[in-house]
Amino acid sequence: MKKISFRSKTLFLALIPMIYLYGLVIYPFASVIYYSFFSYDIGGTPVFNGVGNYIQLFTDPQFYRTLGLTLSYSILAVGAEFLFGIGLAYLLVHISRGRSVATSILILPLVMTPAVAGIIWRIMFDAGFGHVNFYLSLIGIPGQKWLIRPTEAFISTVIVDVWQWTPFVTLVTFAGLTTLPVELVESAYIDGASEFRTFKDILLPRIRALLYIILFLRVIDTLKIFDTVYTMTGGGPGTATTYMSIFNYLNLMTFYHIGYGCTIAAFFIVLMNVVVTVLSKKAGAALFAA
Amino acid sequence: MVEIFLDNVTHIYGKEVKALDSTTLRVENGSLIALLGPSGCGKTTTMRIIAGLLRPTSGRVYFDNVDVTERSSQERNVAMVFQFIVIYDKTVFENIEFPLLVRKVPKEERIKRVKHAAELMGISNVLNQQARKLDPGTRQKVALARAFVRQPTVFLLDEPLTNVDPQTRLELRKIIKELQKDLHQTMIYVTHDQAEALTLSEKIAVMKDGKMIQYDTPEALYDKPKNTFVAWFIGNPGMQFFDVSLKQSDGAFLLDAGEFSVDVSNVSGQLVKYGNELKLGIRPENIQVSSQKKVGWFNTKCTMVERVGNMHLLTLGKGRLEIKAKIKETDVREGDTAWVQFPSEKVRVYSKAGELII
Numbered sequence: 224m225k226k227i228s229f230r231s232k233t234l235f236l237a238l239i240p241m242i243y244l245y246g247l248v249i250y251p252f253a254s255v256i257y258y259s260f261f262s263y264d265i266g267g268t269p270v271f272n273g274v275g276n277y278i279q280l281f282t283d284p285q286f287y288r289t290l291g292l293t294l295s296y297s298i299l300a301v302g303a304e305f306l307f308g309i310g311l312a313y314l315l316v317h318i319s320r321g322r323s324v325a326t327s328i329l330i331l332p333l334v335m336t337p338a339v340a341g342i343i344w345r346i347m348f349d350a351g352f353g354h355v356n357f358y359l360s361l362i363g364i365p366g367q368k369w370l371i372r373p374t375e376a377f378i379s380t381v382i383v384d385v386w387q388w389t390p391f392v393t394l395v396t397f398a399g400l401t402t403l404p405v406e407l408v409e410s411a412y413i414d415g416a417s418e419f420r421t422f423k424d425i426l427l428p429r430i431r432a433l434l435y436i437i438l439f440l441r442v443i444d445t446l447k448i449f450d451t452v453y454t455m456t457g458g459g460p461g462t463a464t465t466y467m468s469i470f471n472y473l474n475l476m477t478f479y480h481i482g483y484g485c486t487i488a489a490f491f492i493v494l495m496n497v498v499v500t501v502l503s504k505k506a507g508a509a510l511f512a513a
Numbered sequence: 514m515v516e517i518f519l520d521n522v523t524h525i526y527g528k529e530v531k532a533l534d535s536t537t538l539r540v541e542n543g544s545l546i547a548l549l550g551p552s553g554c555g556k557t558t559t560m561r562i563i564a565g566l567l568r569p570t571s572g573r574v575y576f577d578n579v580d581v582t583e584r585s586s587q588e589r590n591v592a593m594v595f596q597f598i599v600i601y602d603k604t605v606f607e608n609i610e611f612p613l614l615v616r617k618v619p620k621e622e623r624i625k626r627v628k629h630a631a632e633l634m635g636i637s638n639v640l641n642q643q644a645r646k647l648d649p650g651t652r653q654k655v656a657l658a659r660a661f662v663r664q665p666t667v668f669l670l671d672e673p674l675t676n677v678d679p680q681t682r683l684e685l686r687k688i689i690k691e692l693q694k695d696l697h698q699t700m701i702y703v704t705h706d707q708a709e710a711l712t713l714s715e716k717i718a719v720m721k722d723g724k725m726i727q728y729d730t731p732e733a734l735y736d737k738p739k740n741t742f743v744a745w746f747i748g749n750p751g752m753q754f755f756d757v758s759l760k761q762s763d764g765a766f767l768l769d770a771g772e773f774s775v776d777v778s779n780v781s782g783q784l785v786k787y788g789n790e791l792k793l794g795i796r797p798e799n800i801q802v803s804s805q806k807k808v809g810w811f812n813t814k815c816t817m818v819e820r821v822g823n824m825h826l827l828t829l830g831k832g833r834l835e836i837k838a839k840i841k842e843t844d845v846r847e848g849d850t851a852w853v854q855f856p857s858e859k860v861r862v863y864s865k866a867g868e869l870i871i
Contacts, residue, residue, distance in 0.1 A: 409566055410599040413586045414612040414659065424611075428602035 258485040265479035276486035289470040297445040300384040308392025329390040341454030373463030399430035435506035515576045515666045516542040522572030532558040534723040543697040547710035550720035592665035596672035606640045630662040650681030668700040741867035758789040772832040773811040792863040797839035799859035803852045810852040
């Protein structure tokens with residue numbers, strides 16, 4: 224029997240990542256693109272439809288509504304997470320005691336499974352017996368129809384994302400700030416700057432690259448938000464919280480429009496790629512300058 | 514411009530580490546002084562206490578006879594340049610402008626002063642560049658310009674030239690000296706590099722183990738070091754010491770090291786009371802060496818000749834003793850016999866405890 228050479232073995236091992244790349248990335252991706260050109264509902268046979276699905280997508284008012292909702296969700300949630308996250312990092316830098324306790328508390332929302340967080344918040348936001356309305360009533364604010372009315376439901380999903388992910392922004396920003404040399408703070412202080420100004424004008428610009436990376440991760444994460452919202456609102460009421468992933472899921476798994484679902488997925492992949500490219504270029508440029 | 518007075522200042526880090534021990538120091542108005550000493554001697558702690566970044570454990574700090582111990586750096590209006598080059602993520606112009614901007618100085622005035630400061634440092638051509646992209650030397654010039662752009666009470670320079678290249682170091686040394694001359698500003702310069710301290714400052718405070726050992730002019734530190742530490746620390750190499758005893762021979766008083774002796778008849782009166790255990794100190798550059806035998810000189814064996822710049826550093830063996838001599842020109846080679854003399858006016862005598870007697 225012919226002996227397998229060391230070189231052949233090595234080449235075979237080198238194939239494994241390629242098999243992974245082809246089997247788990249390229250093949251599903253190519254299938255999505257392939258079926259996006261077919262009219263194909265579950266139980267039926269795929270019928271080639273050309274760009275018919277794409278025409279349907281770009282003339283579908285629900286698609287534009289979903290896209291608008293997803294972008295609004297992302298901008299609002301990430302904006303608030305940055306505002307509160309960096310604010311908390313500022314406080315964390317300036318407290319001299321209880322920092323480790325504060326960090327332990329901050330980490331709690333982060334470690335919760337998003338689907339579970341969604342279920343818990345569904346109960347919390349319940350208009351009848353939910354905790355949120357109960358505590359609001361204690362300070363004299365009338366109960367809101369959180370998950371019943373479209374606007375309130377949208378705001379609720381943003382609140383949950385901000386609740387869960389602000390600590391991430393805080394902790395990473397704080398970690399970045401602790402790596403800065405103490406002379407930077409002392410010099411700015413001696414130059415006459417207040418603590419806030421030192422933070423805003425001197426320290427934050429110094430960790431710009433890190434902030435871009437946080438932004439990058441949070442934007443991607445919010446654009447593809449699914450589990451928390453799906454378990455909390457199921458995309459409703461109506462289509463008030465039907466974000467891109469949910470819209471895709473509903474078409475594929477509830478209405479069984481395989482072809483159309485693949486078209487939505489294909490568009491979504493392109494959208495995410497554009498966002499990733501733009502943000503990673505920004506982050507890369509900041510990293511390179513640092 | 515202020516006169517700074519540290520009155521019996523002690524600083525203890527944590528519970529045990531005494532960084533500064535009962536230090537008293539007066540920095541005259543408009544003078545440039547250096548704090549010099551080996552690492553961990555307390556010079557940076559002294560500087561941080563003067564800056565207001567550190568509150569002393571005990572003792573007081575006075576600026577023009579006003580007690581400022583409890584005042585912050587901003588209230589003291591000090592300017593400081595660090596060894597770690599501090600540059601903000603802004604353009605050179607914005608960096609220098611920053612202290613003026615936070616003090617709400619009017620725009621026109623700001624532009625004028627930034628341009629002037631940049632001119633003094635020779636960085637007018639890079640005003641619009643991102644400061645972080647410049648080389649360390651230019652970055653430190655930006656940091657210096659940022660300190661000089663406002664009118665502080667005192668300039669505190671904490672080893673500002675350590676992290677810059679030798680060329681820029683010389684350039685900045687000159688700039689600092691000139692600025693001090695022109696502005697008559699009180700400046701305190703921390704360094705472990707004696708060449709910097711000796712060339713820049715009017716007075717030098719030599720520190721060791723948290724204590725101020727000697728505060729004097731560079732000449733006095735060189736000629737009459739108060740103790741053996743200062744004598745050894747100042748100079749390259751520093752003063753060398755030999756254990757000697759005072760002996761009388763034929764009516765003359767000699768400091769006898771066993772292998773050689775030096776006639777000190779003219780000052781013997783001061784030495785008698787110190788008994789027999791003395792230290793003879795002499796700087797390598799004050800020793801006379803000849804390849805020819807001379808009357809009254811003693812012979813040694815040359816074991817090494819090193820070239821140090823335009824000088825020769827000779828290592829000379831005499832019995833169990835080793836003598837370092839630094840001379841400009843010599844025909845003595847390794848292995849040769851060299852004839853040596855210690856000129857009595859250059860010899861310093863220290864007590865056993867290391868304190869200067871003559």
